[in-house]
Amino acid sequence: MWNRTFLVLSGIMKKFLPAIMAIIGSVFIAAFVIWAFSLHGTKGLFHVNGQFHAIFILLFVSIAILSASGVVYIWLSPRLKPLPDRLFTIALVICALPGLIAPPLVYAYTNGSFSGSIGDTPPQLIITADNGAFGIPNIALTFNSSQPTANTVVWGTPYNPTSINEEKASCRHVFLFCDLQPSTGYTYRINDDASYSFTTPSADGMLHFAVCSDTHFGAGNNRSDLTAAMLQAIASPANGFDLFFSLGDLVEYGFNASQWHEAFDAFSVATSGIPTLFALGNHDSLFAGINMYKDYARPTDIGLSSNSQLWYRLDVGKIHFLVLDIEWSAESYTPAQAAWLEAQLKDIPAGDWKIVMGHGFYYSSGSAHEGWNWFDNPETINILTPLFEEYGVDLVISGHNHHMELLQHAGVTYVICGAFGGWPDQMRDCTSPASLWYQHGQYGFVDVSLSGNQCSIILRDSTYQSLETLTIEK
Ligand SMILES: [Fe+2]
Secondary structure, rough: OHHHHHHHHHHHHHHHHHHHHHHHHHHHHHHHHHHHHOOOOOHHHHHHOHHHHHHHHHHHHHHHHHHHHHHHHHHHHHOOHHHHHHHHHHHHHHHHHHHHHHHHHHHHOOOOOOOOOOOEEEEEEEEEEEEEEOOEEEEEEEEEEEEHHHHHHHHEOOEEEEEEEEOOOOEOOOOOOOOOOOOOOEEEEEOOHHHHHHEOOOOOOOOEEEEEOOOOOOOOOOOHHHHHHHHHHHOHHHHHEEEEEEOOOOOOOOOOOOHHHHHHHHHHHOOOOOOOEOOOOOOOOOHHHHHHHHHHHHHHHOOOOOOOOOEEEEEOOOOEEEEEEEEOOOOOOOOOOOOOHHHHHOOOOOOEEEEEEEOOOOOOOOOOOEEEOOOOOOOHHHHHHHHHHHHHOEEEEEEOOOEEEEEEEEEEEEEOEEOOOOOOOOOOOOOOOOOEEEEEEOEEEEEEEEEEEEEEEEEOOOOEEEEEEEEEOO
């Protein structure tokens, strides 16, 4: 009985194997597409990036063709003469094989399965979204180890050192430095390693910070030598930066741990001594990259007032930073983020500085590229800029476009802060009506000084030379 059933089933399997392969291939492709679109950044990737838009359309078509071919084969094959049947069989097997092989491999690659772990990374001081008792944010010391370890950190002022011990061995390490005094020098030491130092910002309206974006470690054509030179300039005590912001696209493929390793290795020269915030860019969040960003750049245990790992408010006295999750266009600007942003803008006193930062731009010059207009983005402009104007946002700093630009619209100043190592964009084809100053083909970053009611914005190149300065008053 069982033998007969087995023989009948194996006969059906043998006869219809090409159809079964095609149907399973279409299921594999469909599973990959469903997984990809369940991820944070894929909707924007499909919407904005013409190449990936075409690839996903091809995958939708492949699902339909493979599944339909499989069904047609089951019906048609027994009715065909031997030669057409053989040709149909060969054609279907050739078409089905990529559907069986490629989706698991692409899934493993874009899920980071081939990239290993981040390994050992040097210390980074991360600005948390929680304020201490003295009007400035708490700071988290983070680093990674290739093997699970339990570490001890001694930190504090020279006269008041404190020791923190990790209770459990792990590969990701977070130590919180809370209730910091403004304008005060602190040191920290991990186990018996060398001692690092940092100085906290003041809370009385004087603040000096650097903003970079689009470093693109791992791209191949990125200039990591220029990134290193700019990081050295930012790290130099002579230049006196209090805080540092990286507005995304730190890495080319966010799902590749070795690129995060390279980035943190390089950035530590500045970020081990200057409290820093890494915002999320569209390249960082590619496929499973969002998980690596959350694990390495914004771990949950650094304290999260906004209940989000993707958008944050930082208060430094009367200076307020609202860091948004704007990646490709407005796809990542969720209703939850919108409600949070409006609540923060309402909450901040009218006379205080309000500075919005994030990866994606609003007003910008640029060019059409791969089916999308990389200039004055109507989606972010229509959804967000009315809020900026209504609540008196002073300054909006973005990346995404790889050029440097100053713009003003309806009383709000916009800055595109340039490529910090990523390949610079070509000359703009479209000039934004809001544009005041524009520079392409340049690596650089933004240097902002706030003092009382004055804000000085300096666009610097990779040799720390000033390219342009704009001063705004509140
Ligand atoms: Fe970029």
